[in-house]
């Protein structure tokens with residue numbers, strides 16, 4: 001706990017970026033506080049397994065991986081407190097970090113608050129997330145080998161993910177809320193549209209939205225509603241991939257840091273924000289958010305910590 005002296009570093013967010021930053025600042029012997037508003041571990045707490053994080057021959061439990069990262073950060077000296085940060089305020093020499101319960105003074109800050117996939121509100125989607133409902137084709141496509149799936153998302157990234165998924169699955173049905181005749185139904189580049197339209201594994205379900213997902217322990221089907229007739233029909237599938245964008249967790253930084261039009265934190269290539277001594281890492285940052293992968297967020301965390309150390313010395 002803080003006793004008079006400011007921390008060297010306060011890290012906001014306990015996902016792969018924040019915990020990796022903590023491992024590095026701890027090993028640099030910098031007094032470090034990490035503030036996490038929910039459960040340390042971040043988005044990976046929401047999935048069962050991870051198979052593309054180096055160092056594990058077999059797929060490994062994602063929450064267990066994050067537990068290990070947390071223990072490693074704590075062993076190296078980081079103090080972890082559960083609180084939501086609501087603001088950062090420059091003081092004469094340092095920064096005041098405002099939590100909902102306490103305030104902390106620090107010489108430098110690493111923001112690693114991540115992002116969350118934009119969700120759809122259909123019945124059952126939350127309950128079956130990670131159990132057939134996925135927001136990440138790169139992460140989960142491999143688990144759907146030979147399966148039938150549906151996909152929501154007809155923009156560039158949705159269609160790119162649909163093509164990627166054809167490597168694994170038997171078929172992909174892309175759900176589009178517009179009529180086939182609508183020239184803006186697919187909001188993607190012409191070449192991508194052509195590839196998707198000509199792909200033998202891909203079909204389109206026009207003028208439909210997801211009404212409900214069904215299944216007890218895992219998803220077994222999706223109820224689709226026709227937007228003209230209102231009719232609902234069940235399609236039996238093993239997976240539903242949703243790709244309608246992400247939302248950065250940066251509302252509390254509006255007016256303090258430079259953010260892009262979607263709210264992602266703008267940094268230079270040394271992860272410095274517009275405020276001296278304030279760094280950003282992971283999915284909340286403009287460049288990293290394009291990839292939304294744990295290993296990349298962790299790499300960002302390491303860079304931000306090394307830069308914070310340079311700033312402080």
Ligand SMILES: Cc1cc2nc3c(=O)[nH]c(=O)nc-3n(C[C@H](O)[C@H](O)[C@H](O)COP(=O)(O)OP(=O)(O)OC[C@H]3O[C@@H](n4cnc5c(N)ncnc54)[C@H](O)[C@@H]3O)c2cc1C
Pocket residue numbers: 012013014015016017018035036037038039040041042043044046047049050051052053083084085086112113114115116117130135136138139140249252281282283284291292293294295297298
């Ligand atoms: C279902 C799912 C499966 C995935 N599978 C894989 C996979 O297989 N492989 C892979 O590489 N990637 C996977 N990802 C993506 C990966 O989880 C993210 O890219 C990665 O977690 C980003 O790390 P981060 O530290 O930047 O942010 P996050 O993991 O989002 O962590 C940010 C943390 O900050 C906290 N926070 C936010 N705001 C505040 C605040 N104001 N105050 C305090 N704390 C705050 C949040 O509670 C959160 O714990 C998956 C994601 C999801 C959702």
